[in-house]
Amino acid sequence: MVAVGDCGSAPASRVEISYGKPGYKGLIQNPFLLFLSCFASIGGVLFGYDQGVISGVLVMHNFAQEFPTLASDSTLQGWMVSILTLGAMFGALANGPIADRLSRRWSILLANAVFLVGSIIQASSVNVPMIFVGRLIAGLAIGQLSMVVPLYISELAPPNLRGGLVALQQLGITAGIMVAFWLNFGTQHIGGTGKGQSPVAWRLPLALQCLFSLVLGAGTYFLPYTPRWLMMKGREEETLSTLSRLRRVPQSDPRVINEMLEIKASALFDKETTAAMFPGVTSRVRLSINRYKCLFTLRHLNRRLLTACLLQLIQQFTGINAIIYYAPQIFQKIGLSGNSVDLLATGVIGILNFLCTIPAIMFMDFWGRRKVLMVGAVGMGISQLIVATLYAVYMNSWTSHRDAGWATAIFVWVYICNFAFSIGCVNWVIPSEIFPPGVRSQAVGIAIGTNWLSNFVVALITPRMLASIEFGTFYFYLGEFDYTSDFAPCKMWLTAREAFCVLLAGWVYFFLPETKGVPIEEMDRIFGGKQGTQDMIRMATICHQLGIGSTAQGLEVKEDACGHVEEAEMP
16 A cells, blocks of 8 residues: 655655745746746736826826817726726636637737737727727737736746746736836827827827837747646647756756656646546537636635635725826825826836835745735725825815825825735736646636726726715725715725725635645645545546655555555545
């Protein structure tokens, strides 16, 4: 009788898969992998740039002249901003099968081409429908990229660096927002800021996003396939050579061989489990549909899906995009006007968002996901409470209390800082690492689609909230609101008494498991899975055939006379 476990720990020789230290030291020791991850994260730059550029465009004088209905109608303005997020939701949901069929690598290129088309239409718009169509098309691409980029990076990265490398996606987003904000600040002066302002002031920022798209498109040719996708396609030799190149060690290195065996075991288990669950299903379409269904019907998978989707939902309703999309209007509400509005709304928020993402990249694999989330939740909750309280006290006297306006601005910045290093990064990391290979792309697509759906709601309702309940908006994202408001559409949302930030802290403390340093193939140990006897036998058989063994789950496996596994049970 032999003990066989999760087969994700080590082979019989007990060789540990470790390619160096976690955190920034490990990143420095792996420059090739860091470069690949940074380049793929240009997809995040496209997302952040398009997200950030629109806030400055909306307040430009010439844009208001050419599209007066957009400038004067808060509902239409909300739809203009949110139509991108609606497209992104569909793009994220649709990209799972695409990423499986074409590879993570080529789905990045496809999304990039779609984004280029949407950007050209936006920059050349001469009427409102063109703007909406352009933003919808760009949104489809952004949704695809937001799903596939963290998936791609997570499948390239070793466990000790996965958190920091996937967080580069968020760094790319913040870099895009920062560049867009400052570019808007500069281009708004083309032809002056008044009636003589040139159309170039807003068309140029929209057109320049094509530059990032072209760079990413050209460089995609040099990106490698991910080892896990290659193994899914049965390309074992390429898997080994790719792992060797990514880890910068020879193909004979025991760590590379062991990692490839773990990936192979996981892929075989998924293939055999799929065949057992869906016998006779050969159609790719039907198989894809069945994989989506099993995310909701299998207990260990729907637990992971709930974790990933709830994280996305809470992230949006902490209020970050209300600030990113409508920063100029928010600062105008607190009495800061003129050039100071432009500088505060475009410059400082973008810089802080970018800089405070860097600590998460450097230290997330030291600190862990849970600790980062809890610290950020407390910081966001306190800062939003102070902002809303200051507004409640000084809402009718901002002009005579300039210090209160600056204090409010400071706590908006504090909120941005706490968001950037915590949930802003972690919400990309966790969905990309907790799902088994066979359903990973579908599950990540659903999770990121949830993010975009809640983003859509925030972008749509915030202009009306700012117009009607003003800084009751901040109480909304904290879980409180001004009950004297007559803004009926938001009342059912605003009656939620518990703060979203408090909800985040409590949920993380009581329910979210730590995934720091856990190989993707070992996530079953945390979330469950292989729960039936047949599944345990299936995995034990695969591990036994590949020469992998451990006592990670403490299973005792009985072999028949031929050495085949016939029973697996807890001792």
